[in-house]
């Protein structure tokens with residue numbers, strides 16, 4: 510059986526398991542994600558303002574988050590191929606189960622940050638039941654994660670997420686505004702062309 514280690518820190522009320530995935534497990538998950546990307550090619554969704562997002566996204570599981578001029582929603586078929594998304598990799602499911610054992614996730618959203626990519630402050634609120642967490646896995650280059658409160662105007666704080674770290678937005682923090690200020694491009698050798706992958710595991714259906 511695969512063993513998981515890592516130390517849990519609580520940063521601004523957010524549980525972060527540092528090094529949940531060791532370097533070999535990170536490589537294994539990266540390889541699984543290459544296969545996901547082959548079947549479901551990453552794309553850049555449009556923001557509500559009609560500009561492409563700086564991250565590229567794809568997904569594993571039943572649902573993929575999607576955005577265009579019509580707004581935000583979850584889709585069940587790839588927007589270009591029309592095919593279903595591949596199964597969620599086992600190591601990603603293991604990270605979810607470190608926080609939630611009642612049900613498995615039905616969406617593993619995969620964000621790819623290239624040099625200069627970022628993600629503005631937002632809430633994850635398109636899911637049916639906020640009683641389930643959003644569990645995040647970081648791979649590749651470090652990222653400066655920013656977290657605020659459930660009101661957009663609440664003060665924000667930030668901390669670095671490193672490759673192998675797993676974090677959960679849950680409980681009172683489930684609807685906290687959050688985003689990525691920047692990545693330290695080129696620090697990690699995990700991804701062939703550099704950059705960062707972030708996986709967020711979610712339960713979309715009730």
Ligand code: SIN
Nearest residue numbers: 620628645689707709
């Ligand atoms: C997200 O909020 O969807 C991504 C956060 C991250 O990249 O760590």
Ligand code: MN
Nearest residue numbers: 631632633687
């Ligand atoms: Mn989010």
